[in-house]
Amino acid sequence: MTIHQTPSRLVTIADVAREAGVGESTVSRVLRGQGSFSKRAGERVLEAADRLGYVPNRLAGSLAGNADSAGSQLVGVVIPSLTNIVFPDLLRGLTGALDGAGFQSVVGVSDYDPDREEALVAGLLSWRPAALVLTGLEHTELTVTRLRAAGIRIVEMIDTDGPGLDIAVGFSNRAVGHASARHLIGRGYRRIAYVGHDLGRDLRAAKRLAGFEAALAESGLALHARELVGDRSSAASGRAALEALMARVPDTDAVYFSNDDMALGGYFACLGRGWAVPERLALFGCHALDITEAMPQPLSTMRTPRLAIGRAAAEALSAGSPPGTIDLGFELSEGATA
Amino acid sequence: MTIHQTPSRLVTIADVAREAGVGESTVSRVLRGQGSFSKRAGERVLEAADRLGYVPNRLAGSLAGNADSAGSQLVGVVIPSLTNIVFPDLLRGLTGALDGAGFQSVVGVSDYDPDREEALVAGLLSWRPAALVLTGLEHTELTVTRLRAAGIRIVEMIDTDGPGLDIAVGFSNRAVGHASARHLIGRGYRRIAYVGHDLGRDLRAAKRLAGFEAALAESGLALHARELVGDRSSAASGRAALEALMARVPDTDAVYFSNDDMALGGYFACLGRGWAVPERLALFGCHALDITEAMPQPLSTMRTPRLAIGRAAAEALSAGSPPGTIDLGFELSEGATA
DNA sequence: TCGCGCTTTGGCAGCGCTGCCAAGAATTTC
DNA sequence: GAAATTCTTGGCAGCGCTGCCAAAGCGCGA
Numbered sequence: 001m002t003i004h005q006t007p008s009r010l011v012t013i014a015d016v017a018r019e020a021g022v023g024e025s026t027v028s029r030v031l032r033g034q035g036s037f038s039k040r041a042g043e044r045v046l047e048a049a050d051r052l053g054y055v056p057n058r059l060a061g062s063l064a065g066n067a068d069s070a071g072s073q074l075v076g077v078v079i080p081s082l083t084n085i086v087f088p089d090l091l092r093g094l095t096g097a098l099d100g101a102g103f104q105s106v107v108g109v110s111d112y113d114p115d116r117e118e119a120l121v122a123g124l125l126s127w128r129p130a131a132l133v134l135t136g137l138e139h140t141e142l143t144v145t146r147l148r149a150a151g152i153r154i155v156e157m158i159d160t161d162g163p164g165l166d167i168a169v170g171f172s173n174r175a176v177g178h179a180s181a182r183h184l185i186g187r188g189y190r191r192i193a194y195v196g197h198d199l200g201r202d203l204r205a206a207k208r209l210a211g212f213e214a215a216l217a218e219s220g221l222a223l224h225a226r227e228l229v230g231d232r233s234s235a236a237s238g239r240a241a242l243e244a245l246m247a248r249v250p251d252t253d254a255v256y257f258s259n260d261d262m263a264l265g266g267y268f269a270c271l272g273r274g275w276a277v278p279e280r281l282a283l284f285g286c287h288a289l290d291i292t293e294a295m296p297q298p299l300s301t302m303r304t305p306r307l308a309i310g311r312a313a314a315e316a317l318s319a320g321s322p323p324g325t326i327d328l329g330f331e332l333s334e335g336a337t338a
Numbered sequence: 339m340t341i342h343q344t345p346s347r348l349v350t351i352a353d354v355a356r357e358a359g360v361g362e363s364t365v366s367r368v369l370r371g372q373g374s375f376s377k378r379a380g381e382r383v384l385e386a387a388d389r390l391g392y393v394p395n396r397l398a399g400s401l402a403g404n405a406d407s408a409g410s411q412l413v414g415v416v417i418p419s420l421t422n423i424v425f426p427d428l429l430r431g432l433t434g435a436l437d438g439a440g441f442q443s444v445v446g447v448s449d450y451d452p453d454r455e456e457a458l459v460a461g462l463l464s465w466r467p468a469a470l471v472l473t474g475l476e477h478t479e480l481t482v483t484r485l486r487a488a489g490i491r492i493v494e495m496i497d498t499d500g501p502g503l504d505i506a507v508g509f510s511n512r513a514v515g516h517a518s519a520r521h522l523i524g525r526g527y528r529r530i531a532y533v534g535h536d537l538g539r540d541l542r543a544a545k546r547l548a549g550f551e552a553a554l555a556e557s558g559l560a561l562h563a564r565e566l567v568g569d570r571s572s573a574a575s576g577r578a579a580l581e582a583l584m585a586r587v588p589d590t591d592a593v594y595f596s597n598d599d600m601a602l603g604g605y606f607a608c609l610g611r612g613w614a615v616p617e618r619l620a621l622f623g624c625h626a627l628d629i630t631e632a633m634p635q636p637l638s639t640m641r642t643p644r645l646a647i648g649r650a651a652a653e654a655l656s657a658g659s660p661p662g663t664i665d666l667g668f669e670l671s672e673g674a675t676a
Numbered sequence: 677t678c679g680c681g682c683t684t685t686g687g688c689a690g691c692g693c694t695g696c697c698a699a700g701a702a703t704t705t706c
Numbered sequence: 707g708a709a710a711t712t713c714t715t716g717g718c719a720g721c722g723c724t725g726c727c728a729a730a731g732c733g734c735g736a
Contacts, residue, residue, distance in 0.1 A: 010466075010489070012692055023716035028694060036713060053487050058464040059401045059410060060692035063721050072397060074444070074465075082430040088420040095420075095447055104461060106412070107445045109433055123442060126396040127412075128348075149391050151348070235632035265632045271609070272634040291629070294573035294603045296610040350722055361686035366724060374683060398722035401691050677736100684731070691723090697716105704711070 011054045020048035031056065062128065075103045075317070076124030076132040080112040080202075084233050084259065086287055086306055087135070090157055093310020094133060101318040103130065110135075112201035118143045125150050131317045137162045138203055153320075155313045158306075160327050161207050168325040169313045173204045176302050176330050177211030180256055180284055183300070184338060185219050189254035189282055192216065193225040195241045195266060196258030197233040205233075205258040208286060212256055225249040233258060238265025243273070246281075254282035254338060260289040260301055267295065267337065282338035292335075300335035349392045358386035369394065400466065413441045413655070414462030414470040418450040418540075422571050422597065424625055424644055425473070428495055431648020432471060439656040441468065448473075450539035456481045463488050469655050475500045476541055491658075493651045496644075498665050499545050506663040507651045511542045514640050514668050515549030518594055518622055521638070522676060523557050527592035527620055530554065531563040533579045533604060534596030535571040543571075543596040546624060550594055563587040571596060576603025581611070584619070592620035592676060598627040598639055605633065605675065620676035630673075638673035 013031075017024045022041055029035040030045040037045075048054075062072035075098055079087040095105045106127060108120035118140045124132060125146060131153040139147070147154050147165055154166040161174050184192055199206040216222055227245035229237040238257060242265065246252065257263035263285030270277050277283055277297060285292060285301035292299035305328045312326055351369075355362045360379055367373040368383040375383075386392075400410035413436055417425040433443045444465060446458035456478045462470060463484060469491040477485070485492050485503055492504040499512050522530055537544040554560055565583035567575040576595060580603065584590065595601035601623030608615050615621055615635060623630060623639035630637035643666045650664055 010692095013694095014692080017716095024692095025694080025696095025716060025718095026714080029715090032694090036715095038714065041714080053484070055460070055484070055488070056464050057401075057466055057692055059397055059466050060721090061694070063395075063397045063401055063691090063723090064693040064695080065721080082426040082433075085423060085426075088423075088426045091445075092420040092447065095445065099446070099458075104444050104446070104465065106442050107429075107433065108437070108442070109430065120437075122393070126394050127442065128395055128397050146391070146393070150393070235629040239632045261629065264629065268632050268634050291573040291599065291602065294577045294606050296606050348722095351724095352722080355686095362722095363686060363688095363724080363726095364684085367685090370724090374685095376684060379684080395722055398691090399724070401693090401721090402723040402725080403691080679736090680734090682732080685729080687727090687729100689724105689726090691725105693721090694719105695721105696719090699717100700713105700715075702711100702713070705709085706707105 010057075011052045012057070013054075015052055016045065016049050016054050019052055020044040072128050072130060073103050074127050074129045075105050076121070076127065076129040077105050077107045078110055078117055078120050078124070078132070078134050079107070080110050080135050081232070082109055084261070085289055086259075086304075089306035090135070090310045093307040094157075094314050095310075097311045097314030098317075101314065103314075103318075112198075114138070114140045114143070121146060131155065133157060133313055133317075135159075136203060137164055137168065153317055155317060157309055157313055159204055159207070160325050164323075164325060166323045167313070167316050167321060169309050169316060169328065170326075171304060171309075171328055171330045172211075173207035174211035174214075176286065176304070177208035177213075178215040179330070179332065180208070180286070180302060181212045181215030183332060184254050184256065184282065184284055185215070185221070187254075187282065187338060189338070190221065191224040191252050192221070192254045192256060193227065193245055193249060193252045194223055194256050194258075195227045195238060195245055195262060197229055197231060197237060197262065199228065199258075202233070202258070208258070224252055233262055235261050235265035235268065238262030239269045240265070242266040242269040246273075246275075252281065254278075254284065257283065257285045260285040260287045260292050260299060263299055263301065263337075264289075264292055264295070267299065277337050284338040288333045293333075297336035298333070300338035301333045303331045303333045305330065348395070349390045350395070351392075353390055354383065354387050354392050357390055358382040410466050410468055411441050412465050412467045413443050414446070414459070414465065414467040415443050416446045416448055416455055416458050416462070416470070416472050418448050418473050419570070420447055422599070423627055424597075424642075427644035428473070428648045431645040432652050433648075435649045435652030436655075439652065441652075441656075450536075452476070452478045452481070459484060469493065471495060471651055471655075473497075474541055475502055475506065491655055493655060495647055495651055497542055497545070498663050502661075502663060504661045505651070505654050505659060507647050507654060507666065508664075509642060509647075509666055509668045510549075511545035512549035512552075514624065514642070515546035515551075516553040517668070517670065518546070518624070518640055519550045519553030521670060522592050522594065522620065522622055523553070523559070525592075525620065525676060527676070528559065529562040529590050530559070530592045530594060531565065531583055531587060531590045532561055532594050532596075533565045533576060533583055533600060535567050535569060535575060535600065537566065540571070540596070546596070562590055571600055573599050573603035573606065576600030577607045577610075578603070580604040580607040584611075584613075590619065592616075592622065595621065595623045598623040598625045598630050598637060601637055601639065601675075602627075602630055602633070605637065615675050622676040626671045631671075633675075635674035636671070638676035639671045641669045641671045643668065
């Protein structure tokens with residue numbers, strides 16, 4: 001092994017062409033396996049490229065390529081959070097499938113802030129991505145304008161309760177909330193409370209609650225109580241919120257949580273206080289996180305197809321699906337807590 | 339609002355120059371706030387850019403810019419997993435700080451596979467990133483060769499047990515394992531078992547175990563038993579593995595888990611079986627995930643500075659820190675399970 | 677009014693790559 | 707054997723931007 005000096009200039013296609021004794025275009029064709037070239041040329045180029053340690057410069061490639069529209073093979077992704085495991089799951093499905101199709105993901109985290117999303121979208125667009133994948137259907141006016149002007153494919157993940165900009169992949173959060181309430185009502189619970197995190201920011205959770213309350217109303221019921229924590233969704237918040245709720249409204253017989261991690265915290269509160277679940281208090285979550293399946297009593301929750309959403313988003317993009325909504329549904333995970 | 343046709347050609351700097359009645363260079367200077375230009379020119383350019391909805395093309399910018407080395411403002415990131423919350427945490431710290439410094443992250447997930455990492459690194463390098471951020475110190479030979487040849491800054495996160503390529507930010511996994519064992523020994527446990535996931539892939543977990551066993555050996559002890567699941571780390575795996583272990587070696591008095599989520603699964607197993615924690619069985623985890631702090635008995639574990647590692651990585655890059663290792667340490671989270 | 681030094685400005689050559697085109701080589705057809 | 711067809715190939719323009727340079731504009735003292 002030789003001492004390696006940082007080369008003053010990286011190897012370019014011209015270097016490879018010289019080394020292989022062919023023209024630049026030939027190198028380009030061989031390296032992309034496109035167009036026609038002789039076997040001999042192919043071998044020489046590949047050999048030369050290896051010998052020089054050539055790494056193509058996609059920046060240049062994308063710039064030169066089809067300059068009209070989607071130049072690059074980058075896909076911009078904006079998710080609201082990495083804390084809530086829901087979004088890493090989405091990301092996993094997305095990047096997994098995107099990788100397979102030869103795309104790279106540029107990721108931004110908006111922290112549930114529309115203005116932050118706006119800034120991220122602007123930044124991402126400057127890389128001339130082939131497409132942009134966002135979370136949710138709500139965006140600032142400027143964001144929408146920019147997205148329209150960019151003339152690229154847009155995917156909005158996780159929410160199908162409303163018109164999308166281009167392709168929407170997800171499920172109806174309203175329907176999830178509605179079905180959750182139906183389940184609790186069916187089980188005979190009547191004094192049902194809600195425990196959630198900041199609704200102003202997490203609009204999907206707000207939609208679930210709206211669907212939930214609608215179902216209650218259909219049965220002549222109303223939310224027995226609600227306890228909101230300003231914080232982001234977490235087990236600790238769920239635990240604290242449930243304890244606060246029960247101190248305030250002790251005759252509550254079931255609780256609907258904004259999220260499984262909140263519900264897990266609630267379960268911990270019950271364990272700590274010795275409240276029998278579901279006899280004393282029933283718990284119902286959302287999303288069916290892996291963790292809640294390992295609980296002594298598996299959590300009653302709604303399984304949402306997070307991985308599949310990410311994958312479907314990627315597939316819709318690489319397949320060039322027409323605009324529209326792809327509803328992947330959800331499924332009751334019966335569990336043993338409600 | 340007018341009907342918006344996808345423009346056949348996106349607005350370029352030349353369009354802005356024409357609209358503003360100035361030269362291209364002036365537009366470039368104004369837009370980047372670099373070099374000198376008159377107030378008047380500045381205003382006209384900004385106005386024109388807004389009017390046309392100009393979005394700079396960073397592809398072109400990076401290509402033209404300082405072509406010698408770190409052209410772009412992209413930073414490549416490779417993490418092994420998004421399932422294990424440890425990595426989203428790293429990513430969060432990283433992207434947060436990187437955003438602040440004007441970088442965008444291109445993310446790849448290697449799934450703990452060195453060959454996959456190799457492919458991802460090759461792919462990321464083709465975007466001529468300003469730097470690359472990897473996880474762990476172990477890479478294929480070809481990966482190392484390519485990284486060296488790229489002549490860019492490299493950060494390796496989370497592991498400081500060995501020589502890094504450039505900048506390493508993290509903590510000593512060996513030391514974590516060692517300290518965990520010291521704690522258990524100090525508490526009087528002697529029949530200590532290990533429950534973990536696939537060690538061949540998660541090399542950091544393997545290093546922790548090595549440190550753990552070394553500490554045991556220093557006290558004249560050895561691992562009482564070990565139970566490995568081929569699966570990835572999860573609460574369900576932890577639960578199943580602990581039950582299998584206890585069926586096999588029932589006199590175990592403490593268990594060291596590869597990870598907090600495995601430990602949480604173990605805790606659930608204890609709850610289900612009615613094993614008193616820590617009297618019948620002590621549990622010790624790793625990483626101090628948020629969730630485990632909300633448990634009725636907080637998990638005894640090691641708090642690792644995941645967010646800080648991501649942040650420190652970003653800062654080392656933007657500050658142009660010299661090569662070397664940044665050890666952020668770790669901290670015992672005493673909890674109540676061991 | 678002129679000349680000097682400073683600020684401001686526009687033109688132009690690339691950055692590395694791909695698409696297009698036309699020329700040359702190889703192959704086939706009659 | 708000549709013409710027609712196909713396959714290979716290299717040259718060159720240009721993607722949108724920035725850096726460099728020289729020219730133009732400006733302020734001010736002599």
